[in-house]
Amino acid sequence: MIVKSYGAAGGKGYFTARNQKEFDDKLKNYSEERFIVQEYVIGVPVYFHFFYSPLTKKVEVMSIDKRYETNVDSLGRIPAQNQKGLNIEPTFEVVANIPMAVRESMLTEAETSQTLIPPKGLFGPFCLETIITSSEEIYIIEISARIVAGTNCFINGSPYTYLNYDEPMSTGRRIAREIKNAIKQNRLKEVLD
Amino acid sequence: MIVKSYGAAGGKGYFTARNQKEFDDKLKNYSEERFIVQEYVIGVPVYFHFFYSPLTKKVEVMSIDKRYETNVDSLGRIPAQNQKGLNIEPTFEVVANIPMAVRESMLTEAETSQTLIPPKGLFGPFCLETIITSSEEIYIIEISARIVAGTNCFINGSPYTYLNYDEPMSTGRRIAREIKNAIKQNRLKEVLD
Amino acid sequence: MIVKSYGAAGGKGYFTARNQKEFDDKLKNYSEERFIVQEYVIGVPVYFHFFYSPLTKKVEVMSIDKRYETNVDSLGRIPAQNQKGLNIEPTFEVVANIPMAVRESMLTEAETSQTLIPPKGLFGPFCLETIITSSEEIYIIEISARIVAGTNCFINGSPYTYLNYDEPMSTGRRIAREIKNAIKQNRLKEVLD
Structure with a gap:
């Protein structure tokens, strides 16, 4: 556990x-x-960054990362026999984020995350923090209802935002765009809480 | 094995x-x-994405990635003593791809991959899947004669395509460009099979 | 050791x-x-790429990477029980570099690296090679007073240069820009050694 x-x-x-x-x-x-x-859960951690727009009713995949955690991501660099006697306890302090692109079939799974969003539920930027197991089951271990640090890898856009937008789209810009669009359409209340 | x-x-x-x-x-x-x-082979996996053009007779390095595989890429996060009794079997299901840039001297090695391409042999996009050992020997473990998923990290171009092109060059665009150039030069047959 | x-x-x-x-x-x-x-030191390796300009007296964060080393970065993929009898010695040959963005609080720490630079000390591009421990202590294990290979991930700019510049800024272009600015300001001596 x-x-x-x-x-x-x-x-x-x-x-x-x-x-x-x-x-x-x-x-x-x-x-x-x-x-x-x-x-x-034994499997690899993957962090999906989404943006849900109440204006378009669409969940956009913004980007994907894995965290780089100390000391747990350095343990594998020590051979098993050398770990003996060191009694190292794994710790999970996030130091950095590494950009990734996921296997396309995983994105279909990610779309089922729409079920997470009841009418006017989780909107704007959020992150599903997952573990993906050998049998390709995706366990959501946490939900961050905010801009996560992993988006820092993609300040100039990600492979995913590049497919949706003709300009570099960071999560910050996406939020600004949402507010701007809401004002234009006189629907500001829908994107605020 | x-x-x-x-x-x-x-x-x-x-x-x-x-x-x-x-x-x-x-x-x-x-x-x-x-x-x-x-x-x-004990060593690190590296995936080289190439594009061979029958029109220019050049092999272009498009991009480079490593795969992120479940559960094998999570095993190192479990201390050796904690692995005891768990009897975890490594599995190699590809979940995502992580972008990389290789040491420049490795690219010279990669050029010897030209020997893989006899007259009108492997052309268009392909991937050499390698293991690089401690002694910097490069073992090619598989050849994928297609667009590989790792190119998804580089939909907006890679450090390598950026050196060759003045615009964002994905593998998809590179293929389209090849066909366009072939039509212009009335050499379409040379790029089709 | x-x-x-x-x-x-x-x-x-x-x-x-x-x-x-x-x-x-x-x-x-x-x-x-x-x-x-x-x-x-048990912790995760992180490589910070900086540029110090004697003209502006500012240290710029250019980009950040982790190295991908053979065979040490493949050891964790072998379950502890399978490592038995193989007697694998870790080796640290750099094969590639992987881009990262660090936790923002780490960048404040990085700024203390200014103390490394006495009047006309280390200028131009340099790299601090660090290990970050569980308690978030940053150990500088080496200083590279040159362009490091990790900058190859960022030939088209990094999340950090994108915040400082309106155009793709590689380390090579940054050096050229420094010399150009120095000539314009008739201060070339200050940026040469």
Whole structure:
């Protein structure tokens, strides 16, 4: 299982445990007051950045990234035999984001994320944080209802925004565009909360 | 060794075995009828995307990526001691592609790939799928004679196409350009099969 | 600890050792005459590309990458139990570079790198090669006072240069621009050594 502190703390205050005893032991030295416990799913993390427009009723794929987390993304660089005796605990502090493009069939799956959005639900920029397993099942482990750091890779546009727009489209510009379009159409209330 | 199912299945139906017994055991539950057996080379995977033009007789480096495969690219995030008892089998399903630029000396090696192309051999877009070892030997493990998914990272051009063209050049546009140029030069037959 | 050969050899001639015995044993077969010994810091490698202009007195963040090294970046793809008996030694030969964008709070830290630059010290393009640990400490493990290969990912600009310039700004173009500006301002001596 994986234990996560509450809110957007960039992976700070996360730990893993394989059983009750390990969980109990680690909890003793844990300083966070509020946390959630999730099943640790074995698979690769993928972060999908979307933008849902109440004006067009469309979910746009803005971009996709993976996080680069310390120290967990460096553990694999240490041979198994060298890890012995080091007793390294994985930590998940986000240091950077790496741009990606996903297999096209995954995007069809992503569209089912529309079911996440009831009338006037989650709109504007949001991120589905997923783990994709060997059997290509997509587990959504968190939803960030905001601009995520991963969009920083795509300030000059992404392969996906490039298909939808004739100009470099960052998430920031997309928000500005939405407000501008809403004002033009006298529908500002629909894009504000 | 690594056992691979036939055709472009995105890494589905692959398994590894360290010896005859492991191979025999795993084969019992293997559903693929046709497969190939390859030596498992220890080194990093790199995918070179090329375009060979029969009109200009040049091989162009279009772009370079690495694949992001589940679950194999997540194994390193689990400390060796925690992997114990989990008995995780690596799987190689391609989930996404990550853009890269290679060390320049590697590109010289890549040019020797011209020897792969006999008169009117492999033309248009193709991909050399390689493993690069500690001693910088480049093993070509597969050739894809088509547009590969890794080019999706570069719909708005790559560092390499940017050096060759004054406009964003995707692999799709490059193909269209080739056909256009062939028609202009009345050499359409040379670029079709 | 990690033992590194001298100069820019792209990670060739590096080895790790966990104790005196391992160090002595490996040194016997080591062919480099000059080397340095560093503490092996557990954390993720991040390479910051900067440009310091004596004309504007500003350090610009040009781009950020991580290296892709053989065979060390492939070890994590081999399950711990399969690594047994293979006795794989990690090697650190740089094969490629992968673009990244860092967490914004890291960039503030990066600005303290200005202290590295005394009056007319390190100017033009340079790279700080860092390891970032679980506690978000940034260890500078090397300084490259030159254009590094990681900038090849950003020949058409990076998310960072895009914020500073209205045109695609590579490190090469930035150097040319600096010389041009220096000539215009009759300050060429200040940007040459």
